[in-house]
Amino acid sequence: MALTDTTIRNAKPGDKPLKLFDGGGLFLLIAPTGGKLWRLKYRFDGKEKLLALGAYPDVSLKKAREHRDEARKLLADGVDPGANRKAQKAAKRASAADSFEVIAREWFARFAPTWAETHSSKVIQRLEKDVFPWLGSRPIAEITAPELLTILRRIEDRGALDTALRAKQNCGQIFRYAVATGRAERDPSGDLRGALAPVTHQNFAALTDPKDVAELLRAIEAFRGTFIVKCALQLAPMLFVRPGELRTAEWTAFDLDKAEWRYLVTKTRTEHLVPLPSQAVAILRELHALTGQRHNVFPGRDQRKPMSGAAVNAALRRMGYDTKTEITGHGFRAMARTILHEELHFKPEVIEHQLAHKVPDALGTAYNRTRFLNERRIMMQQWADYLDRLRAGAQIVPIGLHTN
Template sequence: MKQRLVPTQVKNAKPADKQYKLTDGGGMYLLVRPDGAKYWRYDYRFQGRRKTLALGVFPEVTLAAARQSRNEARDLLVRGQDPAEERRAQKSAPDGSDSFEAVAREWFARQEHGWASNHSTKIIRRLERDIFPWIGDRRIGDIRAPEVLRALRRIEQRGAIETAHRAKQNCGQVFRYAIATGRADRDPSADLRGALPPSIPKSFASVKDPAAVGALLRAIDGYEGSFITRCALQLAPMLFVRPGELRHAQWPDFDLDGAEWRIPAERMKSRQPHIVPLAAQALTVLQELQPLTQRGRYLFPGVRSASRPMSENTVNAALRRMGYSSQEMTGHGFRSMASTLLNEQGWNRDAIERQLAHAERDSVRAAYNYAEYLVERRKMMQAWADYLDSLKRGADVVPIRGSSAS
């Protein structure tokens, strides 16, 4: 089939006294009205009758998108289905329970109880912003791979390649749920393998040079913003938990006498409980913070409401205020700082990984071994805090070596 139109022709088409057509081939054309409106149309024959299908309005629907809709309509004709009747049937569905959005929200409601709150929030926002506007009202069993790809391309075009891949993964989960519940026959997202550019993993910016770490710690101690934020900044390098775990920290989970913080499974990315031994220096920060916030639930309550934790941007914003760009240091970067330096110092790699709460591949083993290496981890966390103190003083010190280095 010869495609005669090019995008510039469509864009530059001027209105005339009477409406006219610009033919693209294969039954599709652009109808240009005297008022300047431009409508995509597709003429076809079904059971001997000539019919016309509206494909959208330019520029909301591009030439490429109109062609894709035309091709999908042709596919329906090959299968003996009338594209216009299929569209009417979709619009007249009684309750929309088979639409992509309805199925996706049902899937999400069944899954979110097993996710950390910040993870579930990201998933539903991603679907609402990037997927529902384009295929949300489509009957899920009728959606084809090109439709999903068009939605993903919009994400790709704004440079969010990793988000596009994650959205594709979420779509696949929704389609597989639809198959399991009898509302779809297959997962069209599986046909998109290789259709998106590869996502290049980005490491979180982090300060790792010991002298630079010392300078960062001194800057944190001199932070002139909120006292609560300064406490969070002081604990971040000592505890090196994930930023979400730190800002959601709750007083009932802390045993200051026993010098440990036990994070429940529902607030961990791995969905397993986690123990954070508290060095003497961490206890000092917590004891200073305690009178200010212990009446509430959170160690670091939000500015507008004590019933919610501090914003996810608070620590990063404080780092920017201190002069560290997003390419130099992030809240998540305290984890890679600790991992790099502790490994260099010879601490047991398994103990470091357990303290970082990296997901255990064997979920059964993980459920019973969250306290693994705890004796060594207590020693490591105190030695780490002592080492940070030495760097903060600017001392030229040899760090305490871990047991695996001896």
């Protein structure tokens, strides 16, 4: 007779395993411990086999019969239900191994060591917050362009247009990595060209009029904040490196006797050399007496870490400058680039090399840290001297001999 739920609930375990048959090979195995397990007995290629269908009541009588009927259909088609289940489990494991998150983290682990720490942390945080929760478990080969667009639109809807574009770029890199490693056929992010709202990037605020620069330099000279921040303020316009590179500078990278500072550029991870003018060496020697025994040139409140990324801009605001419209820590680079070319008439390629920008040469070299080194040494000293004269209020007469 066919089983009923009442029969199953009332069935008691015995000293030996007990089988209650339902028909078609389906039976309930009641173990001496009380467990009730569904089993399906069938024959394939002349051999008797057994298929586990789960435990009662997690798998109800109705569900167990559905599993039996599905298995019988497979048998009718010449398919072994047990082998079919193993194949499905293997496919699920393979799918999980090739999920978007697994491949994304593999891609990140491979390439992140070549990036700046600030960049790599932003990339993984962006993926963990905005992409993995929705796409992470999906097989990467099955993700479509509309599916990816839905994720990016969600980011756009909160007003983070730049984040949406960067997330699209990161996803594209991950898809292309999957293609290169044989886990996907194509990169669907390429189909989304023009689908996201464009982002208008504003240039960093900068002062480029020598009169305004002179006032700023005098304000820095009169700054009454901490000595460490004041030194950073004095060196920022003089050396015009990226703000993050200045504030995270390490003493081991400086050779004050040779008047040189060597470090890895945060964006490109290439070596960069900054010739130090005599004024910068004097500031650094004075600062060395205070922080020279520490790792960082500009330590923060936590002496083991560099000063805050907001310290220079906060100091500029304290001096009365609007960091959105007048000057930012990054704006010193635009200031130097403009005045060095327009007022002091240095060649653009010399300036660009000192800014650590990629400037292809005749040999196709993207950046050469020693290129134009003599010209850059001259330029950096003349630039520091020029700033001194501006701060003192002297009349500035550009010198053009170095352009020959």
